[in-house]
Amino acid sequence: MLTSMVKEHHKEQVKRKQEQEVRRKEAIEASNELTQSLVDTLNVGVAQAYLNQKRLDAEAKQLHMGATNFAKQTHQWLQLIDNFSSALKELGDVENWARSIEGDMYVINQSLELAYKASRAAQTSGAGGATAAEASTSATATNPK
Numbered sequence: 001m002l003t004s005m006v007k008e009h010h011k012e013q014v015k016r017k018q019e020q021e022v023r024r025k026e027a028i029e030a031s032n033e034l035t036q037s038l039v040d041t042l043n044v045g046v047a048q049a050y051l052n053q054k055r056l057d058a059e060a061k062q063l064h065m066g067a068t069n070f071a072k073q074t075h076q077w078l079q080l081i082d083n084f085s086s087a088l089k090e091l092g093d094v095e096n097w098a099r100s101i102e103g104d105m106y107v108i109n110q111s112l113e114l115a116y117k118a119s120r121a122a123q124t125s126g127a128g129g130a131t132a133a134e135a136s137t138s139a140t141a142t143n144p145k
Helices: 001-125 131-144
Strands: none
Touching: none
16 A cells, blocks of 8 residues: 555656646746747837938938038028129119219310300400300309319
8 A cells, every 4th residue: 555655646746747847848938938029029119219210310311411502502692692782882883983974074065065155256256265264164163063
């Protein structure tokens, strides 16, 4: 009876060891599956972060290029405006010069007319030396420019 109990006890121990080994293998397999699932989840997040970073880098590069182009275009516009401003100033200078020349030409024209009238009057009246000089002085006094 004692031997049968020892045999039975030994059988039960072997059975328990086998059950424990099965449970241990199942636990290892379940932990491996859990680990793989967690790694896959993390990899998806990391991959998504990498793709987002890659898109952000591309957009930053594109934004930098756009800003550089905008700065160049703005510089060109400023040069164009400066050139236009200079041209307007030159046009104003030319306008003032033309007015000055016009005024001088008007004075010359008036002087010539008066001289012509004085010489005609001197030719017709005979005593023209004094009248021509008086006419010339009176014309300059009325129009100082």
